[in-house]
Amino acid sequence: MSSAGLAVSRIRTEDPPISPKFFHNALNLNSDESIMVFLSVSGNVIPLRVFGSDSIESVKLKIQSYKGFYVKQQKLVCGGRELSRSNSMVRDYGVANGNVLHLVLRLSDLQTINVKTTCGKELTFDVGRYRNVSYVKKQIAKKVKGLVDKEDQELVYEGALLEDKQLVDDICKREDGVIHLLVRKSAKVRTKRVEKTLDELCVDAPVESKELGLVSSKVAEKEFELLPVVVNKEASVPLAVLDVMDLTNEGLECGNSPIRSSEGSGGVYLMQDSSGLEYVSVFKPIDEEPNARNNPHGLPLSSDGEGLKRGTRVGHGAFREVAAYLLDHPLKGRRDVTGEALGFAGVPPTYLVSCLHGGFNHPNDITHKIGSLQKFMKNDGSCEDIGPGSFPVEEVHKISVLDIRLANADRHAGNVLYQKNNETGQTVLIPIDHGYCLPECFEDCTFEWLYWPQARQPYSAETVEYIKSLDAKEDIALLKFYGWDLPVESSRTLHISTMLLKKGVERGLTPYDIGSIMCRVNIRQESVIEKIVQEALDSALPCSSEETFLETVSDIMDRHLDEMFG
Secondary structure, eight states: OEEEEEEEEEOOTTOOOSOGGGSOOGGGSOGGGEEEEEEEETTEEEEEEEETTSBHHHHHHHHHHHHOOOGGGEEEEETTEEOOOTTSBGGGGTOOTTOEEEEEEOOOSEEEEEEEETTSOEEEEEEETTOBHHHHHHHHHHHSTTTOOGGGEEEEETTEEOOTTOBHHHHSOTTOSEEEEEEEEOOSOOOOOOOOOHHHHHHHSOHHHHHHTOOOOSOSSOSOEEEEOOSOTTSOOOHHHHHHHHHHHHHHHTTOOOEEOSSSSSOOEEEEOTTSSSEEEEEEEGGGSTTSTTOTTOOOOOSSSBOSSTTOBTTOHHHHHHHHHHTSOEEEEEEOTTSOEEESSOOOOEEEEEEEOTTSOOSSSOOOEEEEEEEOOOOSOBTTSSOGGGSOHHHHHHHHHHHHHHTOSOBOGGGEEEEEOTTTOOEEEEEOOOTTOSOSSSTTOOBGGGGSGGGGSOOOHHHHHHHHTOOHHHHHHHHHHTTOOOOHHHHHHHHHHHHHHHHHHHTTOOHHHHHHHHSOSSTTSOOHHHHHHHHHHHHOOTTOOHHHHHHHHHHHHHHHHHHHHO
């Protein structure tokens, strides 16, 4: 992931248009609306003319045109808020002269490697950009069995010998589609490892070492630590989470460092297994969230503590990630291969942990980081890679239930993974990235599945029964039991969104019907649910209880639903 700043200033009359076909006809616009955006990427500053009436999508298309960064790889942030609604205009977000925009680029984690051996054999494979040369050697040894072991290899790139600790991302140019490497047998003399007993080690050790009791070269102090954060001792850590932590610990013990992903606007680290060949978990530290003090992508600190989405707080993303897992209640009788109950929507096991490792973003001293640890789910890609037509209706519906309940402010196709079963041909959807759920207001609720054809089909009887079993009050108590005392505003959101979901299915409404009530058509037009809440606030008596307020919301919601759907 890389970040770039964009400075905004008023355009001068002598500034020529850069590419007229990408701009509105200047004769039909007030010249005062015209501003010049300076796009800074990798030290290069490129001017780009935009208008207040330009949509966010059109601005991204211009950036794509001039720099080649695809629209879906871009995130624009202004004043600590993501410009996420593609069809909204630049001026709708209040972008004015003198503002600074931040462009966050999401580049592919995969880099294609072409390897040629001195004996003429060639192979090509993809590796993560943040893998090191040692990992590439392991892959070569795995794919060319019997030809060359990892320890026997030397990798050469453009005539230079590569060191094991070098990252793939550091040895290639960003525009390189393929890295061409030469692998040859090492000329180094290899020593044979001699196994010794504990007594033999003591005999061979220097006197001063024996006096100190040092019988091993292993570092006395651990360079890493991974522990669950337990607030309530009565709340046991789920077995599925303990399994993930065990595998993560094994990888760290084997010296496999966290690998920072290019996905997301915050620090996202892929944790490896003991072999260093597989990912087992994903760690997101709270101090590296967007607008947090140690954000690795250069996003500025939040001036008021609000996150990129309205109604969210910087540093609370990890709690929301865990809450999504805890509130994804299992369907009766549904369990995984270990016997653990599976959540209805399939949110991967997630828990709050404390982790110490030098591989994270530590601008100062290396310290423990608190964050969410989530099981890494093997997948065939995200839903933005393929059209939604092939997704099973039930899979889309389970995502919709989760997002409506939690008032998700960041559901896009990139954070829904899919798995294909080659034997049955079935596709399973996996929801991830829930750091913007349970906001304090409904302003930024966005559900991409709203525009998928499956959303217009009615819920199945089984799903309706599941929805009827939901209880917001019990959910809030559950989160408190695990240590997160949900803020009053977020508790209200959960109550109201669950209320809407239950009332909707009672009337036979589709996910599209219910989701449309929660989501704004554009940034300036309030959603129906926002109007319902505001009407309840206007009619509520001073000092009335929260229970009374929710009863008022319920009455007003019934009236709106009757007017809309009869």
